[in-house]
Amino acid sequence: xxxxxxxxxxxxxxxxxxxxxxxxxxxxxxxxxxxxxxxxxxxxxxxxxxxxxxxxxxxxxxxxxxxxxxxxxxxxxxxxxxxxxxxxxxxxxxxxxxxxxxxxxxxxxxxxxxxxxxxxxxxxxxxxxxxxxxxxxxxxxxxxxxxxxxxxxxxxxxxxxxxxxxxxxxxxxxxxxxxxxxxxxxxxxxxxxxxxxxxxxxxxxxxxxxxxxxxxxxxxxxxxxxxxxxxxxxxxxxxxxxxxxxxxxxxxxxxxxxxxxxxxxxxxxxxxxxxxxxxxxxxxxxxxxxxxxxxxxxxxxxxxxxxxxxxxxxxxxxxxxxxxxxxxxxxxxxxxxxxxxxxxxxxxxxxxxxxxxxxx
Ligand SMILES: Cc1ncc(COP(=O)(O)O)c(C=O)c1O
Numbered sequence: 001x002x003x004x005x006x007x008x009x010x011x012x013x014x015x016x017x018x019x020x021x022x023x024x025x026x027x028x029x030x031x032x033x034x035x036x037x038x039x040x041x042x043x044x045x046x047x048x049x050x051x052x053x054x055x056x057x058x059x060x061x062x063x064x065x066x067x068x069x070x071x072x073x074x075x076x077x078x079x080x081x082x083x084x085x086x087x088x089x090x091x092x093x094x095x096x097x098x099x100x101x102x103x104x105x106x107x108x109x110x111x112x113x114x115x116x117x118x119x120x121x122x123x124x125x126x127x128x129x130x131x132x133x134x135x136x137x138x139x140x141x142x143x144x145x146x147x148x149x150x151x152x153x154x155x156x157x158x159x160x161x162x163x164x165x166x167x168x169x170x171x172x173x174x175x176x177x178x179x180x181x182x183x184x185x186x187x188x189x190x191x192x193x194x195x196x197x198x199x200x201x202x203x204x205x206x207x208x209x210x211x212x213x214x215x216x217x218x219x220x221x222x223x224x225x226x227x228x229x230x231x232x233x234x235x236x237x238x239x240x241x242x243x244x245x246x247x248x249x250x251x252x253x254x255x256x257x258x259x260x261x262x263x264x265x266x267x268x269x270x271x272x273x274x275x276x277x278x279x280x281x282x283x284x285x286x287x288x289x290x291x292x293x294x295x296x297x298x299x300x301x302x303x304x305x306x307x308x309x310x311x312x313x314x315x316x317x318x319x320x321x322x323x324x325x326x327x328x329x330x331x332x333x334x335x336x337x338x339x340x341x342x343x344x345x346x347x348x349x350x351x352x353x354x355x356x357x358x359x360x
Pocket of ligand 1: 025074075076077078080101147151179181205206207208209214218219
């Protein structure tokens with residue numbers, strides 16, 4: 001029986017909120033009033049059949065690719081689904097990192113493919129391990145799925161490793177799907193997309209997490225033109241013509257991308273400094289150290305993360321994402337970049353609970 005739901009998404013929509021909400025993954029909202037755009041720049045309807053051409057063009061320019069490699073989608077969520085479903089057939093195998101963003105797993109399961117996992121190990125600082133991937137590839141493997149930056153840890157993959165994974169995939173007749181939704185949170189020397197490494201790479205992204213314009217649902221896929229066209233044709237099944245004003249505003253955001261990103265950068269960097277100080281003061285909290293990203297993945301040295309997360313919410317009105325959604329129940333994820341006062345108070349409350357917490 002194919003799984004036709006996502007427990008994580010349902011939890012995120014209905015149960016993640018708290019007064020001090022550290023269960024986030026993206027930056028705070030960018031206010032529309034700060035974007036140089038007026039009502040006269042917008043129209044309700046437009047001629048969009050397969051991607052709004054100015055948007056396709058603007059994304060192609062941002063990514064340094066030809067527009068026929070760009071598939072526009074309703075957020076990275078739909079981008080991941082279209083990419084996965086266009087590539088996989090029932091009975092194929094798909095190899096997904098673990099821990100992973102749950103929707104990548106659910107989307108792959110929904111295609112009828114067999115989901116297999118490869119580990120990104122805590123003791124290895126969650127690095128991608130080429131040998132671990134090689135060991136898990138079979139003659140049925142058609143897709144390898146990775147996030148970069150890694151959700152939940154924000155660890156950046158070594159670019160040289162991608163070339164090796166690409167070579168493995170080529171040999172196996174598989175593709176590599178890399179979700180790069182967090183990569184622009186590397187503010188200095190932002191890496192170029194792994195899409196440029198070769199035709200076996202398929203990349204998904206959106207303006208949601210790093211730019212704070214989630215409501216525009218501006219997502220995209222980069223794929224070689226034949227596969228890109230197959231994804232547009234697949235999307236015909238969902239009647240998916242995007243919101244025209246949404247696409248028009250997205251084009252304007254892309255024209256002012258640095259300004260939009262810089263607004264959030266200050267908050268992310270302030271939160272990160274607080275988080276580093278928190279880790280320094282609480283050696284019983286273990287997390288991979290990164291210099292970028294909007295999420296961190298924590299473990300308590302003495303164990304008891306599920307109980308800690310429950311109590312944090314019930315007694316301290318502070319939410320974090322339980323590790324069970326990443327198949328790693330002894331961890332939890334916190335998010336940075338929304339509101340520094342809220343983040344600071346959430347950390348303070350976490351510290352208060354840590355002082356008295358003894359795992360059952
Ligand atoms: C790795 C990853 N991909 C995709 C998404 C979904 O993004 P969007 O809001 O653009 O659909 C998320 C959201 O948390 C994510 O963490």
